[in-house]
Amino acid sequence: MENIKVLKGGEFLITESSAKDVFIPEEFNEEQKMILGMCQDFLKQEVHPYLERIDSMEPGLMRSLVAKSGEMGLLGISVPEEYGGFGQPFVTSMIASDELGAGYSYAVAFSAHTGIGTLPILYYGTEEQKQKYLPKLASGEWVGSYCLTEPNAGSDANSGRTKAVLSEDGKNYILNGQKMWITNGGFADVLTVFAKIDNDKILSAFIVDRNYPGITFNPEEKKLGIKGSSTVQIFFNDCVVPVENLLGKRGEGFRIALNILHIGRIKLGANVLGASRTAISESVKYANERKQFGNFISNFGAIKYKLGEQVIRMFAAETALYRTSKYVDDTISFNIANGMDRVKAYMDALGEYAMEAAILKVLGSEALDYIVDEAVQIHGGMGYSAEMAVERGYRDSRINRIFEGTNEINRLVATDTLLKHAKKCDSVVFGIGKSVFEQIDSNNESSTSYSDYFEKKHFYIRQLKKAVLLILNRAYDAVGKQFNIEQEIMMSISDMSIQAYAAESVVLRVEKLKSIKSEADFSVYADICDVHTYETSNKLFKAGMDAINSFAQNDEYIKLKKGLQQLTSIEPVNIKEARRRIANKLIEDNVYKF
Numbered sequence: 085m086e087n088i089k090v091l092k093g094g095e096f097l098i099t100e101s102s103a104k105d106v107f108i109p110e111e112f113n114e115e116q117k118m119i120l121g122m123c124q125d126f127l128k129q130e131v132h133p134y135l136e137r138i139d140s141m142e143p144g145l146m147r148s149l150v151a152k153s154g155e156m157g158l159l160g161i162s163v164p165e166e167y168g169g170f171g172q173p174f175v176t177s178m179i180a181s182d183e184l185g186a187g188y189s190y191a192v193a194f195s196a197h198t199g200i201g202t203l204p205i206l207y208y209g210t211e212e213q214k215q216k217y218l219p220k221l222a223s224g225e226w227v228g229s230y231c232l233t234e235p236n237a238g239s240d241a242n243s244g245r246t247k248a249v250l251s252e253d254g255k256n257y258i259l260n261g262q263k264m265w266i267t268n269g270g271f272a273d274v275l276t277v278f279a280k281i282d283n284d285k286i287l288s289a290f291i292v293d294r295n296y297p298g299i300t301f302n303p304e305e306k307k308l309g310i311k312g313s314s315t316v317q318i319f320f321n322d323c324v325v326p327v328e329n330l331l332g333k334r335g336e337g338f339r340i341a342l343n344i345l346h347i348g349r350i351k352l353g354a355n356v357l358g359a360s361r362t363a364i365s366e367s368v369k370y371a372n373e374r375k376q377f378g379n380f381i382s383n384f385g386a387i388k389y390k391l392g393e394q395v396i397r398m399f400a401a402e403t404a405l406y407r408t409s410k411y412v413d414d415t416i417s418f419n420i421a422n423g424m425d426r427v428k429a430y431m432d433a434l435g436e437y438a439m440e441a442a443i444l445k446v447l448g449s450e451a452l453d454y455i456v457d458e459a460v461q462i463h464g465g466m467g468y469s470a471e472m473a474v475e476r477g478y479r480d481s482r483i484n485r486i487f488e489g490t491n492e493i494n495r496l497v498a499t500d501t502l503l504k505h506a507k508k509c510d511s512v513v514f515g516i517g518k519s520v521f522e523q524i525d526s527n528n529e530s531s532t533s534y535s536d537y538f539e540k541k542h543f544y545i546r547q548l549k550k551a552v553l554l555i556l557n558r559a560y561d562a563v564g565k566q567f568n569i570e571q572e573i574m575m576s577i578s579d580m581s582i583q584a585y586a587a588e589s590v591v592l593r594v595e596k597l598k599s600i601k602s603e604a605d606f607s608v609y610a611d612i613c614d615v616h617t618y619e620t621s622n623k624l625f626k627a628g629m630d631a632i633n634s635f636a637q638n639d640e641y642i643k644l645k646k647g648l649q650q651l652t653s654i655e656p657v658n659i660k661e662a663r664r665r666i667a668n669k670l671i672e673d674n675v676y677k678f
């Protein structure tokens with residue numbers, strides 16, 4: 085880790101990073117490439133030939149696929165060796181989630197099992213609980229699920245009514261209540277169930293075996309997409325759970341639920357990448373085969389625009405994901421080197437990057453939604469046919485903006501976490517925003533002072549971050565204690581942060597690629613960087629204006645608008661030609677290969 089600066093959570097807004105400090109997918113090591121290849125082979129052999137059968141919920145099929153993934157070692161990537169896993173770094177587990185994300189409904193079953201289904205026990209279980217459950221979860225002999233949501237408790241998860249009462253002999257908790265939308269619930273053997281003990285205000289967590297008395301499972305839900313993924317309601321009627329199955333301490337359940345969701349969010353940010361790559365590849369293959377007006381449709385500018393844009397959004401989401409994942413790994417290593425036990429080291433690292441996790445979830449799921457939507461559009465009428473892969477991809481994508489915390493909740497989390505950082509180090513975060521505001525009328529710095537390509541890009545990024553801090557500072561000053569209920573403003577600031585993080589991540593990756601790629605191969609990455617910087621600046625300006633129009637008036641409004649214009653203005657770039665060049669590489673490769 086020498087000479088590498090690992091940013092703390094949210095620090096990206098106040099500290100400048102250099103290319104050498106970020107991890108990029110081109111740096112996967114041999115072992116990681118091997119796991120990536122295993123995941124691709126698994127999908128090719130075991131999943132993709134059977135998509136129809138999976139989506140029709142052929143009895144036993146999904147469960148057998150989870151078991152097969154276990155036999156191949158894919159379920160134990162994050163589980164330490166002493167519990168039957170492989171104890172791989174966080175980045176490696178993200179690579180598996182990314183690649184297997186191309187597995188449609190299977191991806192959801194895999195992700196729920198290895199994430200929310202296994203990790204609560206790994207991070208909060210007693211030694212006995214870990215010994216009992218983890219080896220079987222890692223091998224796929226048992227399947228895991230996570231039961232938090234209830235009919236009246238969704239985003240407000242702590243409001244759940246499922247109740248646990250100690251039996252008279254003190255040996256068991258008696259569980260009563262109802263859970264809904266439980267992924268893998270149709271066949272899971274092990275359920276992490278959140279419930280309140282007696283009249284507690286905060287949830288506790290329990291490990292519940294499927295065969296305990298008093299549990300009933302509803303039939304499978306009929307869904308818009310991910311039709312092959314098991315989703316059921318579960319009822320607990322005097323369900324008897326041994327006291328030793330309490331997970332963590334009494335009243336610790338809500339904290340467990342939230343901490344596991346931080347991981348779930350980053351994992352989702354990885355999952356959507358595999359799905360995005362597939363949809364882009366399907367798009368370009370079709371565009372290269374379909375002729376209209378005597379021309380392949382991939383020759384039309386309107387289609388090139390879509391292909392180029394798909395690539396740019398995918399590239400940005402991927403770049404931000406691996407950048408953050410390596411921060412998590414480095415923070416875990418740092419924590420362990422400083423004497424923290426492994427579990428605490430993990431939890432601390434994942435909590436640290438709560439803001440980035442929320443950003444990745446929103447950025448990735450919205451990139452995928454754009455990509456699958458344009459994939460259908462590129463296919464024209466055929467995109468609407470169930471014969472085409474993009475039809476399934478389109479339907480399956482939609483859930484990603486809903487689960488692991490809706491995108492509204494994640495946007496609020498991102499800004500709320502930023503605000504907490506700001507309050508912790510008031511003079512830095514708010515101080516920058518304040519001084520940017522004061523200098524608006526005297527600011528003469530412009531991109532023309534920089535002749536070097538990347539120096540100019542770094543200047544833009546500094547400006548974008550200043551814009552976020554400017555609006556955060558002025559909005560907080562204007563609405564003060566009302567900030568948390570002025571959600572529209574919080575969402576705008578969140579959008580600004582998302583754009584700033586994505587923009588910086590792309591610039592840093594492309595800068596690093598300059599020393600890896602030949603000049604000829606590099607030029608298309610500069611195109612991605614140019615268009616992405618242009619787009620993020622515009623989106624950030626729009627989000628900033630939405631915020632300003634919501635809280636500023638008169639002279640302050642005029643001054644803030646001027647400041648935002650200064651901070652988001654970039655030199656002209658021919659985005660049409662740049663997008664065409666990006667699309668042309670995709671068209672030539674006939675598959676996503678960036």
Ligand SMILES: Cc1cc2nc3c(=O)[nH]c(=O)nc-3n(C[C@H](O)[C@H](O)[C@H](O)COP(=O)(O)OP(=O)(O)OC[C@H]3O[C@@H](n4cnc5c(N)ncnc54)[C@H](O)[C@@H]3O)c2cc1C
Binds near residue numbers: 265307
């Ligand atoms: C296919 C599927 C699989 C799932 N798998 C699981 C699982 O395995 N385990 C599990 O426990 N749960 C699971 N869920 C549940 C999922 O996590 C919830 O659906 C999600 O958290 C949203 O809760 P809700 O559906 O009750 O929506 P609500 O919370 O009712 O939200 C409705 C709308 O209001 C918005 N909203 C809510 N609160 C606020 C607020 N404070 N501010 C602003 N806007 C707000 C939301 O963003 C949303 O747009 C799954 C759901 C689905 C559909």
